[in-house]
Amino acid sequence: MRELEELLASLPVAGAALAADLLVLQFAVVYGGWHYLIAACAGFVVGATVNYALAIRFVFRFRRLQSVHGEFIVFVLVGVAGLALNAALMAFAVEVLHRHYLFGKALAAATTFLFNFEARRRLLFRPGARHVD
16 A cells, blocks of 8 residues: 555656656757757756655655665666666667657656656665654
């Protein structure tokens, strides 16, 4: 039950992170002339930072690691795996399916959200860890 509560609580957090991600992606491509995959990486980093800040505040009540720095490092490492998944799915959508990069981003965002949520929950925020008020 707690996992469903956390999943539902993470939706607006992920929405805010995705908004930050998309803002950077679109701005970098349209106004900066960046390649869509480079822009997607920049957006993903911004989105992951927003996600961490909001997730530890509003979503997860249990924390496995005592060190916030260690926790952030693991959070980022999961994000790096998510970034690889994000880039692969975007490249597949654009290069193989010949779809617009924003279509690829939608596909990648949904898949990456589920991957990141479950990996981070299992590694960092699973019950049995210390409780945070």
